Amino acid sequence: MTTERCREWRELLGPHALGQLPEGERAALEAHLDGCAECRAELESLAGVARLLPLADPEHFGTAPAPPPSLAGRVAATIRAEHRSQRRRRLRLGVAFSGATAAMAAAALAIFVLPGGSSGEPEQHIAFQSLPAGLHIAATLEPHAYGTEIHMYVKGAPSGTLCRVFVRGPDGTRQPAGSFRYRWGADSDAVLSAAMDLSRTRAIGVRVGDRTYVAPVGRRGAA
Numbered sequence: 001m002t003t004e005r006c007r008e009w010r011e012l013l014g015p016h017a018l019g020q021l022p023e024g025e026r027a028a029l030e031a032h033l034d035g036c037a038e039c040r041a042e043l044e045s046l047a048g049v050a051r052l053l054p055l056a057d058p059e060h061f062g063t064a065p066a067p068p069p070s071l072a073g074r075v076a077a078t079i080r081a082e083h084r085s086q087r088r089r090r091l092r093l094g095v096a097f098s099g100a101t102a103a104m105a106a107a108a109l110a111i112f113v114l115p116g117g118s119s120g121e122p123e124q125h126i127a128f129q130s131l132p133a134g135l136h137i138a139a140t141l142e143p144h145a146y147g148t149e150i151h152m153y154v155k156g157a158p159s160g161t162l163c164r165v166f167v168r169g170p171d172g173t174r175q176p177a178g179s180f181r182y183r184w185g186a187d188s189d190a191v192l193s194a195a196m197d198l199s200r201t202r203a204i205g206v207r208v209g210d211r212t213y214v215a216p217v218g219r220r221g222a223a
Contacts (some may be wrong), residue, residue: 004041006032008183013039017046028160030179035162126204128215135212137206143198150177150192152206157182161209167194168203168214182208 012029015021021029033040128137140151152165165177178192194201198217205214 006036008046009036009039010042013043013046017043017050021026024159028181028183031160031162124198124217126215128206128213131213132211137208137215139204139206139215141198141201141204141217144193146176147193147195148198148201150194150204152180152190152192154182154190154206154208157208161185163190163191165192165206166205166207167196167201167217168205169196169200170202174205177204 009029009032012021012025016029018025033043077107097129123143124141126139126141131137134156136153136155138153142149142151148167150165150167152163154163157163159182161182162179163182164179166174168174168178175194175196177194178190180190180192200218203214203216205212
């Protein structure tokens with residue numbers, strides 16, 4: 001799991017290491033730790049610090065030494081020298097920029113003129129059918145040059161449930177598109193991506209906990 005997707009979980013590691021995490025959040029975090037080696041390693045490093053905290057005695061820390069009287073003058077001189085250096089660099093960059101402007105404009109024009117920003121396919125709005133009572137799943141699939149961007153919406157799953165998303169091609173090949181965790185009984189709207197072109201995508205599926213749900217992509221799957 002990427003650092004970006006683990007960010008909300010890592011905010012809970014410190015309180016968990018100190019034993020200050022509420023029971024509900026602790027259970028969800030431990031479920032995440034079962035499948036994330038990076039977060040387990042970070043928790044282990046925090047646990048070591050937490051074990052040492054009771055040994056810290058504030059009376060053993062002395063007063064920080066006062067800086068030498070000449071420090072302020074040296075800092076001021078360093079700042080002035082840096083300002084002069086920055087002015088010289090700006091002058092050199094200004095000359096170089098004037099010669100590079102035309103090349104940059106030509107490159108920007110090529111970006112807008114050359115094809116490849118989209119496959120030309122319209123986005124698909126998918127509504128999953130035949131779901132258990134209280135569970136709602138929907139998706140929006142947007143074509144891009146790199147593949148397909150997936151906006152996945154889930155509501156009504158148990159808090160902390162791991163949701164794994166995949167797409168299926170015309171030959172039945174399944175390609176993973178990422179995962180996210182449903183949190184605290186609120187709506188979850190995750191943005192994922194798959195390398196498979198939307199024009200070749202025939203179905204989208206999501207495994208919510210231990211149950212898998214699949215919806216066709218195209219006219220039949222359009223909401």
